[in-house]
Amino acid sequence: MKNKQFTAKDNIIAIILVSVFVVVYIVSQCTENAFLYFGTTGIKNLNGEYYRWLTCLFLHYNLRHLLANSIALLVVGYLLAPFLKKRQTLFLFLSGGMLSEIAFSAVCTGQVYDIGASGGIFALLATLLVCHLRYPEKSHFTWYRPDVLFILLYFVFANSSTSAFLVHTFGFTAGILISFLMVSAGLC
Numbered sequence: 333m334k335n336k337q338f339t340a341k342d343n344i345i346a347i348i349l350v351s352v353f354v355v356v357y358i359v360s361q362c363t364e365n366a367f368l369y370f371g372t373t374g375i376k377n378l379n380g381e382y383y384r385w386l387t388c389l390f391l392h393y394n395l396r397h398l399l400a401n402s403i404a405l406l407v408v409g410y411l412l413a414p415f416l417k418k419r420q421t422l423f424l425f426l427s428g429g430m431l432s433e434i435a436f437s438a439v440c441t442g443q444v445y446d447i448g449a450s451g452g453i454f455a456l457l458a459t460l461l462v463c464h465l466r467y468p469e470k471s472h473f474t475w476y477r478p479d480v481l482f483i484l485l486y487f488v489f490a491n492s493s494t495s496a497f498l499v500h501t502f503g504f505t506a507g508i509l510i511s512f513l514m515v516s517a518g519l520c
Contacts, residue, residue: 432455
């Protein structure tokens with residue numbers, strides 16, 4: 333059976349999310365310290381502002397942070413296209429990202445703020461791994477392609493701080509759990 337060629341249309345969720353990231357980044361650059369109002373911090377410091385577990389996913393510290401997360405999301409979204417429907421990709425990104433931020437808030441004791449899409453991206457990376465191992469016949473990539481190598485490097489080098497390591501680990505764990513549940517239920 334010939335592999336289907338995937339197009340931008342198959343990756344529309346990642347494209348829309350990256351577009352939102354860019355708009356939010358531009359707006360946040362015009363607003364002083366947006367991450368103080370929309371970033372995640374320790375549960376004791378949230379003051380009931382639980383919406384931060386969602387809003388922090390769309391903020392980025394700087395252009396390098398925005399570019400790395402945007403490229404990673406576009407590549408992972410493309411690689412997941414044979415396995416997931418668009419709504420499933422969005423669900424996994426948002427739920428995995430929010431679960432990673434909830435866990436981060438639970439263990440964060442100081443006023444350290446976290447922002448960025450990487451918790452959701454790591455959930456998608458975990459899903460990609462589960463789907464690739466569960467359905468190897470659907471995989472349309474080899475490990476030596478430049479985009480796949482970028483993702484592997486992103487996975488290794490994105491852990492520049494303790495908070496980043498925690499959010500990435502929590503996101504990856506959430507992705508493993510959610511994708512196993514989805515595979516068990518026959519949803520992907």
